[in-house]
Amino acid sequence: MSIERKPGKTVERLLRTPIKAFIEHRSDIVIERNDTKDMEGPYIILSNHVNNWDPLLLNCYVDEPISFIAADPLFRNPFLKRILNYVGAIPKQKFKNDTRTIRLILKAKKHNRVIGIFPEGNRNWDGKTDPLIYSTSKLVKLLDIPVVIATIRGGHLSHPRWGDGHRKGTIAISFEKVWDAGAFHQNSPEEVHERLTEALYHDEMAWQSEHMVPYKRKSPAHYLERLLFICPHCHVPGSLHSYDDLFECQHCGYTVHYTDFGTFEPIGEEIYYSTPRDWNKWQLDFLKSAMTDPEWQALGRKVMQDHVKLYVSNDEAPFKLVSAGNLWWVSKQVKFQSDMGNDYEFPINEMVGLNIQFHHKLDFYHNHKLFRIVFYLPRTSAYKWLKVIQTRQALDAGKVDIT
Known part of the structure; x- marks a missing residue:
């Protein structure tokens, strides 16, 4: 199967039924609204991104199989690549312009597919919608097809990204058709971006303050x-x-x-x-000011040290292990000291497309290669490294709003 050909109804039912049963067993699912029931492709579903299960969760309650845009590194795993290609997933290099992705999305539109996008580009960490990737607004305007906004409430609390397991509680989902084809003809990409940002905003803890739903798990603070x-x-x-x-x-x-x-x-x-x-x-906010304080910088450098594993991928090949070793923060660069004796230096202004896969894999491009730093020790924080690097990059570029 592929973008051109959807999975057959029988196969789709065989896949969907056990997944839906599993999801509804582990969480109390509430569908607050579902405008997709009377819709046919092509149309776009834009959703907030809070949980590893979000793509499956959404597709369980949308009749048509969704052709999701998925992170390019997932396609570098041979087994996952076969599954993703089968369901018509579209690879995308995170936080980089990718003309191949645009061509595949246009092909999906041509074949009347439902296109699924998580415009944050990554799962958020604290339940509040992250800033949207700006290119999404250009894509929505280019496609000129109906737009459904999916909002997942309770998904973050049921499995926060920093956590180590599921917490049983309520997950409420709504699918609202907000715009028809032609809705953005008179809007600039900046205006589309503003409208998408407003429509997709969700604050899990603001929602929780009104509903006070318990999400139970042994050792809930773990990690x-x-x-x-x-x-x-x-x-x-x-x-x-x-x-x-x-x-x-x-x-x-x-x-x-x-x-x-x-x-x-x-x-x-x-x-x-x-x-x-x-x-x-x-x-x-504290990090922005602290990183200009020499005393705090010296303290920070002492804790910016972790034993990790470094991987590299050339072109679209699977990741290969370079070595285990120590990761250090040295001035304006990240330094990897291999246990095998080799050193690698990554100037932060040359680290492109920074993002985290799952909770512990920090990916970035350097010299046209995709590197992955795996924080394999369970209490280490890839998020700490991401935010320190992004803060330093923003300060050097004269920008301050990176949250």
Whole structure:
């Protein structure tokens, strides 16, 4: 099968039925609205992105098989590539212009496919919709077909990106046809971008403050340090540690309790932030000013050290292991010291297309090669490295809003 030919109804039913049963067993699914029931392709579904299961979750409640735009690295796995090609997925190099992707999307439109796009380009980390990739607005205007906005509520809390497992609770989904073909004829790409940003915005913790749905799991705070890496009490980076339902700074002792509602409660002292979303917003703002402070920079360099595995892919070949080794932050570059004795240096202004796969794989392009740094130790934070690099890049470029 391919973009031109959809999976047959029998095959689709055989695939969809067990997946839907599994999803509805592990979560309480509520379909609040579904405008796709009376629609035929071609049309676009744009959705917020909160969970690994989002593509399957959406396709369980849309009758037509969705041709999703998927990250190019997924196609470098031979097994996944066969599955993705079968269902008509479209490869896209993240955060890079890719004319091949545009051609394949136009082919999908020609063959009356439903095209699925996550305009954030990545799953968000704290439940709030990330800034949309600007090129999505140009694509929507170019395609000139109906646009459905899918909103997933509760998906982040059911499995936050930093977490290590599913939490049973409510996931509410709506599919709203917001625009018909021709809706953007008079709009510039900038105006389309603004309208898409407004339509796709979702704040999980704002929604949770109204609904207060519990999402239960043993040790719910486990691996919060993958997201939160600066203590709000002592401002020391890399000292936070999670266990059971507690999150503690091992430098100053500041500790909070993480609840089944995705909120923090104080333990014996004041609480700085009541949600991971608010804590994360503070730490990213703090990072911008701290990285211009020589004293804090020296402290930060001491904790910007992790043992990792480095992989590389040429052209579209599968990733190959370069070596395990130590990753260091040195001035304005990332340095990898291989256990085999070889060193690799990546100036941050030459690292392009930075993004995280899953929660622990940091991908980027350098000298036309795709590199992958795997943070294989479970408590290390790829997100910390991503945000430090992005902050340094933004400061050097005279930009400050990277969150």
